[in-house]
Amino acid sequence: MNLWYVIQTKPKKEGEARNYLSTKGVEIFAPLLEEFRFRNSRMNMERKPLFPGYIFGKFNLMENYPLVRWGKGVKCVLGYGRGGYPVPLAEEAVAIIKERTDDRDIVRMKQDFMPNDPVKIKTGPLKELLGIFERWVSENDRVRVLLNLIGYQPAVEMHYSMIEKVA
DSSP: OEEEEEEEESTTOHHHHHHHHHHTTOEEEOOEEEEEEEETTEEEEEEEESSTTEEEEEEEHHHHHHHHHTSTTEEEEOBSSTTOOBOOBOHHHHHHHHHTBOTTSBBOOOOOOOTTOEEEEOSSTTTTOEEEEEEEOOTTSEEEEEEOBTTBOOEEEEEGGGEEEOO
């Protein structure tokens, strides 16, 4: 019977383990998170593992354990104690995470921004500026914010991950 297990990978080898095990017929789920950072005065989008160093694999333990355990990029299959027997993960746990991902396994953690919510910019050249959430602009997760500047409220558009609600 195929069950979900947590597979610990070698440092920064999640992609290698995912690719290798996928080609061997193991169902792999490796959720990603998009991060936006400013580097060299440009905004760059990076995709990083939601759980660095870990992926989920669905396989039959009796038939496929050696294949998974000794696969490229794999450190171990998590279990009880040091080197213990692998413990399956509840199907519901994986289902909850999958519900929040798109077709490329990217987790979409949208905030519940409402018009007139006070917000603060977290990153970029406008970092630490306060503003007012105006509206969602597109399906691409962009928002419009009115900045609070002295005597002027310019509207700027940015990715929602660059702002946070202020209490």
